[in-house]
Amino acid sequence: MAIKYSELVIKHFKNPHxxxxxxxxxxxxxxxxxxxGDQLTVYLKVNSETQIIEDIKFQSYGCASNIATASIITDxxxxxxxxxxxxxxxxxxxxxxxxxxxxxxxxxxLAVDALRSAIKNWEHKHLGKEIDDSLSKKNIVKELxxxxxxxxxxxxxxxxxxxxxGIDDKKNVLLEIAIKKDDPFIDDVKNEINxxxxxxxxxxxxxxxLV
Amino acid sequence: xxxxxxxxxxxxxxxMAPEVLHAMxxxxxxxxxxxxxxxxxxxxxxxVIEQAQETVAHSMNAKSEEITFTSGGTDxxxxxxxxxxxxxxxxxxxxxxxxxxxxxxxxxxxxxxxxGFEGTYISANKDGYLNLDExxxxxxxxxxxxxxxxxxxxxxxxQNSKAIRNILDQADHKVxxxxxxxxxxxxxxxxxxxxxxxxxxxxxxxxxxPKGMGILYVKKGTEIVPTQFGIxxxxxxxxxxxxxxxxxxxxxxxxxxxxxxxxxxxxxRELQKLLYDEIMKRISDAVLNGPxxxxxxxxxxxxxxxxxEGEAIMMMLDFDxxxxxxxxxxSSQNLQPNYILMNTGRTHEESHGSVRFTLDRFVTKEDILxxxxxxxxxxxxxxxxxxxxxxxx
Numbered sequence: 212m213a214i215k216y217s218e219l220v221i222k223h224f225k226n227p228h229x230x231x232x233x234x235x236x237x238x239x240x241x242x243x244x245x246x247x248g249d250q251l252t253v254y255l256k257v258n259s260e261t262q263i264i265e266d267i268k269f270q271s272y273g274c275a276s277n278i279a280t281a282s283i284i285t286d287x288x289x290x291x292x293x294x295x296x297x298x299x300x301x302x303x304x305x306x307x308x309x310x311x312x313x314x315x316x317x318x319x320x321l322a323v324d325a326l327r328s329a330i331k332n333w334e335h336k337h338l339g340k341e342i343d344d345s346l347s348k349k350n351i352v353k354e355l356x357x358x359x360x361x362x363x364x365x366x367x368x369x370x371x372x373x374x375x376x377g378i379d380d381k382k383n384v385l386l387e388i389a390i391k392k393d394d395p396f397i398d399d400v401k402n403e404i405n406x407x408x409x410x411x412x413x414x415x416x417x418x419x420x421l422v
Numbered sequence: 423x424x425x426x427x428x429x430x431x432x433x434x435x436x437x438m439a440p441e442v443l444h445a446m447x448x449x450x451x452x453x454x455x456x457x458x459x460x461x462x463x464x465x466x467x468x469x470v471i472e473q474a475q476e477t478v479a480h481s482m483n484a485k486s487e488e489i490t491f492t493s494g495g496t497d498x499x500x501x502x503x504x505x506x507x508x509x510x511x512x513x514x515x516x517x518x519x520x521x522x523x524x525x526x527x528x529x530x531x532x533x534x535x536x537x538g539f540e541g542t543y544i545s546a547n548k549d550g551y552l553n554l555d556e557x558x559x560x561x562x563x564x565x566x567x568x569x570x571x572x573x574x575x576x577x578x579x580x581q582n583s584k585a586i587r588n589i590l591d592q593a594d595h596k597v598x599x600x601x602x603x604x605x606x607x608x609x610x611x612x613x614x615x616x617x618x619x620x621x622x623x624x625x626x627x628x629x630x631x632p633k634g635m636g637i638l639y640v641k642k643g644t645e646i647v648p649t650q651f652g653i654x655x656x657x658x659x660x661x662x663x664x665x666x667x668x669x670x671x672x673x674x675x676x677x678x679x680x681x682x683x684x685x686x687x688x689x690x691r692e693l694q695k696l697l698y699d700e701i702m703k704r705i706s707d708a709v710l711n712g713p714x715x716x717x718x719x720x721x722x723x724x725x726x727x728x729x730x731e732g733e734a735i736m737m738m739l740d741f742d743x744x745x746x747x748x749x750x751x752x753s754s755q756n757l758q759p760n761y762i763l764m765n766t767g768r769t770h771e772e773s774h775g776s777v778r779f780t781l782d783r784f785v786t787k788e789d790i791l792x793x794x795x796x797x798x799x800x801x802x803x804x805x806x807x808x809x810x811x812x813x814x815x
Contacts, residue, residue, distance in 0.1 A: 225741065245771040245810060246770040246771065247770070248750065249752070250810065271807055272729065273752065274731050274750070275733060277752075278807060317757075396757070
């Protein structure tokens with residue numbers, strides 16, 4: 212079947228909204244990396260009294276859907292209060308664009324992740340909220356919910372591909388994933404997992420075991 | 423999409439020349455017959471096929487009986503590689519390939535490994551040239567076949583077939599040399615005798631011929647067994663229905679490609695140089711992938727545009743009706759960057775930002791200039807959106 216972008220994805224890719232930098236932003240966050248093929252930076256201006264996002268801009272290194280999803284999440288977040296903006300999901304962002312091909316769903320995850328990280332940074336700076344990067348099973352699951360299995364465009368936790376999380380005393384993490392070793396997406400999933408585990412500063416090592 | 427189509431992706435496929443279609447038409451309509459003996463209609467077709475074989479054989483200094491028409495490059499690769507390995511399995515089970523070979527060839531070898539054959543994959547340097555020291559070291563007493571890509575489809579690198587042959591000849595037994603010449607044929611001179619090639623494959627739709635046609639060359643005396651079985655009206659290695667219009671179209675495309683061959687190559691070189699010079703002059707942070715212009719295939723250019731991503735570039739050009747290819751992971755089927763760019767030492771970022779331009783007989787100077795105009799505009803716009811690199815004002 213032909214894999215193609217929706218008209219809305221093309222529209223946002225051709226003329227993305229809210230591209231650029233906010234000078235002296237109240238908060239910003241960068242997610243992804245050039246090595247992973249996409250990187251997104253989100254800048255926020257938040258009214259400290261109303262907690263409303265008064266301005267939001269982004270810069271993106273990535274493909275058409277990366278740029279389009281960044282554009283749509285800035286549209287969705289603009290003018291919203293930060294609690295409401297935190298509720299924006301990657302499924303919602305994809306739906307707002309008229310859907311994304313399964314192999315591109317990770318772009319929506321990255322866009323929402325960058326928005327949420329920027330909000331977290333704002334909350335940390337302005338409300339003094341701690342950023343919880345402790346190495347717990349709960350936090351690991353949260354991160355792995357962002358790893359998309361490209362064949363179907365759904366995360367590995369929802370797909371029940373994550374079978375086991377082990378953390379030993381020395382902060383070594385063992386993850387058991389139910390994917391066949393000759394699956395065409397295996398390297399992509401492994402790279403994504405390793406990238407996500409970098410979020411935990413205290414982690415010693417990650418071992419991915421295929422079961 | 424707007425304006426006249428600019429198509430710079432002959433390495434994927436190409437527009438069939440009107441002359442080719444014209445040559446094929448009678449055999450798609452009135453002359454629908456099969457080759458045969460004695461009858462007027464049978465012998466007419468038999469003679470047409472003989473003439474086509476002669477045309478193809480002449481283009482590579484082969485003998486007519488060494489040519490088999492197949493249903494594509496992949497078909498030819500399979501017949502040759504599997505057939506040579508199977509025919510020689512009593513002598514050994516080892517083959518040599520490379521980490522920068524075409525995926526269709528690698529897939530065959532992966533399949534043959536599951537059937538008991540063993541492979542050594544030699545690496546390439548940053549420009550895509552095979553490490554010949556590794557080739558020398560890889561030859562074993564049970565090595566029966568070495569198979570390489572003559573012109574690399576990603577990097578445009580022309581392998582030194584003669585040097586490879588000389589190394590294989592140092593073995594105290596016969597090691598067959600197979601070349602995937604799909605990207606080489608009609609773009610560089612090809613003389614199977616001079617280069618010491620035992621077998622090669624060609625894909626016809628990459629040089630303005632019909633789709634679904636391939637050419638297989640197997641040197642006389644090569645030990646090879648058939649891998650397909652059926653009625654062998656023409657070729658013992660390729661049974662089944664005979665695509666007479668396809669064969670006629672192939673011969674016409676070959677004839678056209680080799681008429682004024684030197685002039686055509688010179689034209690490719692001029693267009694390639696124009697594309698390269700204009701990109702380097704007008705777009706900052708552009709890096710050539712593969713060998714320098716004088717060394718590489720004249721119909722091939724691969725450039726990385728730093729700080730931006732290839733699929734986005736490809737799509738922006740598509741909006742302007744300009745068609746190219748990228749090595750970006752984002753446009754691959756499994757989100758992995760191109761393995762050839764990675765295996766020749768490019769970073770992920772360099773691979774993601776790579777764009778390949780391949781020429782054919784229809785590409786004009788105006789096409790090249792239109793492409794560079796669009797590239798300049800695209801690079802500027804995508805870099806404005808990118809968090810990487812310094813900002814152009």
